[in-house]
Amino acid sequence: MFRWHHGSKQPQFFWEKNMIRILVFILIVCYSTIAFSLEHEKEILTLSECLRIAQQKNPGLLTYREDLIALQHKEESLFREMLPDVSLSWSGREVYENNNDSYSLSIKINQNLFQGKRSYTSWKIGGLEKKRSALELTRQYQQITCRVKKAWYELLEKKELLNEANKSLERLKQHASNARHFFKEGWIWRTDVLEAEVKVARGEQAKIIAENDVARACARLNSLMHRDVNNKIIIKDKLTWIKNEWSYEKAKAFSINNRPDLLKAKIDLEKNISALVIERSSFYPNISASTSWTKSDKTMDMHDGDEDIAAQINASWSIWEWGKTNESIAAAKARIRQSKLLIKQLEDQLSLEIQEAWLSVQEAEKKVQVLEKALKQGDENYRVNIIRYRERLGTAKDVLEAQDLLTSTRKDHISALSEYLSSMANLDYAIGMKKYDIYK
Numbered sequence: 001m002f003r004w005h006h007g008s009k010q011p012q013f014f015w016e017k018n019m020i021r022i023l024v025f026i027l028i029v030c031y032s033t034i035a036f037s038l039e040h041e042k043e044i045l046t047l048s049e050c051l052r053i054a055q056q057k058n059p060g061l062l063t064y065r066e067d068l069i070a071l072q073h074k075e076e077s078l079f080r081e082m083l084p085d086v087s088l089s090w091s092g093r094e095v096y097e098n099n100n101d102s103y104s105l106s107i108k109i110n111q112n113l114f115q116g117k118r119s120y121t122s123w124k125i126g127g128l129e130k131k132r133s134a135l136e137l138t139r140q141y142q143q144i145t146c147r148v149k150k151a152w153y154e155l156l157e158k159k160e161l162l163n164e165a166n167k168s169l170e171r172l173k174q175h176a177s178n179a180r181h182f183f184k185e186g187w188i189w190r191t192d193v194l195e196a197e198v199k200v201a202r203g204e205q206a207k208i209i210a211e212n213d214v215a216r217a218c219a220r221l222n223s224l225m226h227r228d229v230n231n232k233i234i235i236k237d238k239l240t241w242i243k244n245e246w247s248y249e250k251a252k253a254f255s256i257n258n259r260p261d262l263l264k265a266k267i268d269l270e271k272n273i274s275a276l277v278i279e280r281s282s283f284y285p286n287i288s289a290s291t292s293w294t295k296s297d298k299t300m301d302m303h304d305g306d307e308d309i310a311a312q313i314n315a316s317w318s319i320w321e322w323g324k325t326n327e328s329i330a331a332a333k334a335r336i337r338q339s340k341l342l343i344k345q346l347e348d349q350l351s352l353e354i355q356e357a358w359l360s361v362q363e364a365e366k367k368v369q370v371l372e373k374a375l376k377q378g379d380e381n382y383r384v385n386i387i388r389y390r391e392r393l394g395t396a397k398d399v400l401e402a403q404d405l406l407t408s409t410r411k412d413h414i415s416a417l418s419e420y421l422s423s424m425a426n427l428d429y430a431i432g433m434k435k436y437d438i439y440k
Contacts, residue, residue, distance in 0.1 A: 284317075357423065
């Protein structure tokens with residue numbers, strides 16, 4: 001059996017040992033928390049994740065969402081205006097010179113019975129305004145989606161161009177090293193070495209520019225996601241070809257039925273037709289009914305007071321307003337004709353936008369196909385010139401020209417693919433293809 005004796009240092013050693021264990025445990029927990037936070041900050045983003053963040057945090061988009069919420073409440077308010085309203089009133093009067101005090105309590109209910117469909121039509125217009133706001137919000141979702149996609153493709157483009165700048169710099173450095181070796185052997189002139197070293201310096205400058213282009217693209221994407229522009233964006237995606245499934249006729253037919261701009265114009269037409277109904281309501285009388293219960297007494301508790309129940313119907317009719325109603329009706333009809341003309345104008349504009357977007361996709365697609373062939377030829381040309389230079393059958397200038405041609409062709413191919421994907425995003429935006437759950 002283990003025992004501690006008086007004056008022994010073992011208890012002190014026991015506590016010191018446990019304190020060390022506790023401190024180590026705390027340090028491990030803190031390190032794990034910090035590491036988790038850093039990993040979370042370095043989270044790899046995808047296009048869908050960027051779209052989700054932008055749709056949830058973009059301030060411009062949130063303003064339209066708040067406008068929709070306000071119009072939802074306004075519609076409910078207009079509906080409640082058609083319901084009866086109840087009012088409660090109390091009055092008291094005290095006279096100190098004589099005992100002639102009086103107190104009264106009344107409850108009154110009012111209900112509009114007929115206003116020429118004015119209240120109902122106002123509520124209907126409130127519903128149309130809510131639908132119009134929902135379409136505006138949908139269009140803003142489509143716009144932010146298009147902008148995020150284009151910023152994403154731009155970031156991928158700039159990263160791949162930076163990667164190509166690094167590869168180009170490595171090729172130039174390798175050529176400069178070969179040139180220095182050949183010069184030592186007496187196979188080439190010193191001017192070839194100097195030219196190779198100048199090309200290396202220009203390659204380093206191109207790399208710096210490419211790095212800054214990546215930083216700018218990150219800043220633009222961060223701005224759309226309402227994040228600090230200096231936040232790092234870690235991605236692993238690359239520019240990938242997406243086949244275009246749209247024909248012009250199919251895109252136009254889909255857009256006419258789904259484009260929010262055109263649907264908003266049709267709602268404006270419905271609003272103006274409803275406004276005409278409201279203007280015509282002035283030709284009809286206004287009829288309302290009310291009922292009230294009143295109790296009065298000389299004492300405040302009103303136990304023995306008199307009760308009175310009354311009901312009444314009120315009617316009023318404006319029979320002459322010097323042609324004011326007719327002029328208002330004529331103005332409402334003019335706005336209806338204007339709305340119909342705006343719909344036709346939007347249909348023409350929509351057809352033009354679809355055609356321009358679709359032609360841009362076709363142009364970018366053909367450009368990519370041409371540059372894919374040129375890229376294969378550029379690779380082969382560079383490979384052949386390298387072999388000829390090593391065998392001393394070609395000059396350093398031939399290698400540098402082949403290197404420049406290969407680098408420019410690769411950059412053109414990357415930019416063309418990014419342009420194609422961006423034009424696809426523009427086509428989707430012009431079509432108004434995607435719908436969103438805007439009430440979330």
